[in-house]
Amino acid sequence: xxxxxxxxxxxxxxxxxxxxxxxxxxxxxxxxxxxxxxxxxxxxxxxxxxxxxxxxxxxxxxxxxxxxxxxxxxxxxxxxxxxxxxxxxxxxxxxxxxxxxxxxxxxxxxxxxxxxxxxxxxxxxxxxxxxxxxxxxxxxxxxxxxxxxx
Numbered sequence: 534x535x536x537x538x539x540x541x542x543x544x545x546x547x548x549x550x551x552x553x554x555x556x557x558x559x560x561x562x563x564x565x566x567x568x569x570x571x572x573x574x575x576x577x578x579x580x581x582x583x584x585x586x587x588x589x590x591x592x593x594x595x596x597x598x599x600x601x602x603x604x605x606x607x608x609x610x611x612x613x614x615x616x617x618x619x620x621x622x623x624x625x626x627x628x629x630x631x632x633x634x635x636x637x638x639x640x641x642x643x644x645x646x647x648x649x650x651x652x653x654x655x656x657x658x659x660x661x662x663x664x665x666x667x668x669x670x671x672x673x674x675x676x677x678x679x680x681x682x683x
Contacts, residue, residue: 591615595648
């Protein structure tokens, strides 16, 4: 059996194809075997007001697909543009690997995997912003546009 395996803590919530599901009082494990199911662990969700940095904005676009707020066709172009813009900043080997993984995931329609790969860049982005903050601060104009929910 292949597919996504979710390990849920007690009372943890997950969004599956638009339905919020809450785990019971014990840890559990779910195997999602349906290909193309939209899954979003709510503890990992990026809130709209938090999507203020380039990586978070691109990751948020992938999240909008998973939550059913944006059609994949509408988001994929912006995801690819956003990933391309991020590749201009994240030039180290590991970051490039994550951006390549995100690109392949978008091409294959695997938005959860794209979100997962992009989220690994958030701590790096925070370090870059912190290093530049005293001199210039983050540039809002460098951020890719967000997708409007349909």
